[in-house]
Amino acid sequence: MVLLLCTASLVSAALLAALAPAAAVATALNSPYHFDPLEHLGGVTPYFEPQDPPNSPAPPEGCTAERAAYLVRHAAIYVNDFDFEEYIDPFISKWENKTGIDWAKIPDLDFLAKWTPPVSEAEEELLTRLGKLEATQLGISLSFRYPRLRLPQRVWTSAAERTVKSAQALVRGFELRENTINVVEIYEGEESGADSLTPYKACPGYSSKAGSDESSAHLKKFTKPIVARLNSIAPGFNFTAKDVYGMMQTCGYETVVRGSSPFCSLELFTPDDWLGWEYTEDIRYHYNVGYGNIYAGAFGLPWLSAVGDLLKADTTEQDLYISFTHRELPPAVLVAMGLFNNSEFSEGGNVNDTMPLDRINGRRAWKSSHILPFLGNIAIERLNCTGAYGYADGAYYRALVNNAPQPLPECGDGPGTSCSQAGFETYLQDRAALFGGFSEKCGVEYKNSTDVLDIYTDPTVGNGTMVGKRSISSF
Ligand SMILES: *[C@@H]1O[C@H](CO)[C@@H](O)[C@H](O)[C@H]1NC(C)=O
Ligand SMILES: *[C@@H]1O[C@H](CO)[C@@H](O)[C@H](O)[C@H]1NC(C)=O
Ligand SMILES: *[C@@H]1O[C@H](CO)[C@@H](O)[C@H](O)[C@H]1NC(C)=O
Ligand SMILES: *[C@@H]1O[C@H](CO)[C@@H](O)[C@H](O)[C@H]1NC(C)=O
Ligand SMILES: *[C@@H]1O[C@H](CO)[C@@H](O)[C@H](O)[C@H]1NC(C)=O
Ligand SMILES: *[C@@H]1O[C@H](CO)[C@@H](O)[C@H](O)[C@H]1NC(C)=O
Ligand SMILES: *[C@@H]1O[C@H](CO)[C@@H](O)[C@H](O)[C@H]1NC(C)=O
Secondary structure: HHHHHHHHHHHHHHHHHHHHOOOOOOOOOOOOOOOHHHHOOHOOOOOOOOOOOOOOOOOOOOOOEEEEEEEEEEOOEEOOOOHHHHHHHEEEEEEHOOOOHHHHHHOOOOHHHHHOOOOHHHHOOOOHHHHHHHHHHHHHHHHHOOOOOOOEEEEEEOOHHHHHHHHHHHHHHHOOOOOOOOOEEEEOOOOOOOOOOHHHHOOOOOOOOHHHHHHHHHHHHHHHHHHHHHHHHOOOOOOOHHHHHHHHHHHHHHHHHHHHHHHHOOOOHHHHHHHHHHHHHHHHHHHHHOOOOOOOHHHHHHHHHHHHHHHHHOOOOEEEEEEEEEOOOHHHHOOOOOOOOOOOOOOOOHHHOOOOOOOOOOOOOOOHHHOOOOOEEEEEEEEEEEOOOOOOOOOOOOEOOEEEOOOOOOEEEOOOOOOOHHHHHHEEEEEEEEHHHHHHHOOOOOOOOOOOOOOOOHHHHHHOEEOOOOOOHHH
């Protein structure tokens, strides 16, 4: 019997090895190596749910969500202006100029003989079809997830076109009848204090360049062998670190524009190359909007405090509070919440040491691809638990990031990953003690600043504009 099993596994191992796709490396039975670059593209990662950690997204036994708040990054765009001007366009223009290279003869780059660029300057920052579809799908998913909750009357968004269109697309997935849900646009001002969905723009201490130097150090290191390899297979093009970076970035953008991209090939760039690219981005976001940025918690806290109050309140106008913003805010909110903290279980160390620039910390919690893909989202739910074994009946709270439940630091006294009413109140106070005081921490000098985000309750914010389900012109 034992012998038989053994033989059977040998046979299936051999079969698996034979069936494995070219890029996969056969390893042990049941553990074929698998790698998808589209799950490692930092800020240009198409939406996916990494199950990090793999807890079930279903509410714990005996609990039902009775209110929830969501903060969502806009969905997939054609290209970000900085990425286009800094990396992608220079590569494209070099490729267009260097007409002397016979790409068709170069393995792994032969597609460049017939390639056409998927994006141009005219499309910078515009939402793609896929982005609209995914935002609509999120609306439908939320309606499935919360069948007992009232549909929202209003959905909030920062005022840029890509965030507004994402909010409208979500509403179209939510609405049962036309013109029943409004989208409220919040001005992206530089003097809004904490009272906007883009508070980093009103935080003078914050620089959008933070993290560039640190990420460049790792960029240089990881691209060195790739540059050497490409220059040996395609002499004359003079590939640079920036070209390599832009080509890998194009994998993400071209995929969300066209559905696939030859730049994603694992023959062209190996899994380790992609991991180097991803880590370069993780370093950037660590210093830009993460634990290595001294302003991140201060501009992330106001959203946490505002929705914390709404979730705790006895009654609220809406059951669901959904807001759209740009890539900077969700990671900063995670810092304010203490989630994806590389130092969580190593008291005392300097968090910057957890993101070395000369090698990859493969065990980091801070992975931008898991935190801020297009449409990346953070949810906080209020649960009503009755008859959860081992817990008193009552209100509990839990957080999810891209649909994966996240245990809150020092707040785990409820069923599953949730936290009790009293625990949640203490948690919110502790986080406010760490990061409260937006205006002071950000070095605000304009006179009329505020430390509070109150767009959800301030009547002067208004009711926004209805979103017609079938209005083709705006879809
Ligand atoms: C490509 O050629 C154009 C026109 O000669 C020039 O303006 C541009 O700088 C060149 N770009 C690169 C990357 O060489
Ligand atoms: C402060 O005043 C400026 C200019 O009028 C305005 O744009 C901004 O929204 C105000 N800030 C707050 C927090 O009301
Ligand atoms: C290759 O590109 C680098 C960076 O743009 C430049 O400094 C160098 O002169 C180029 N070399 C050749 C041979 O074109
Ligand atoms: C991490 O580095 C940033 C940027 O240099 C710095 O502002 C911050 O204070 C550092 N954090 C710690 C804990 O040393
Ligand atoms: C990250 O975790 C460490 C260790 O528990 C803790 O000292 C630090 O305050 C945490 N950072 C934040 C912003 O919560
Ligand atoms: C919680 O659920 C129970 C059972 O469905 C219900 O009786 C109770 O009113 C709910 N509590 C709240 C605060 O909604
Ligand atoms: C917003 O809608 C509410 C409820 O429908 C209504 O009472 C209020 O007057 C409206 N506010 C504005 C500024 O239109």
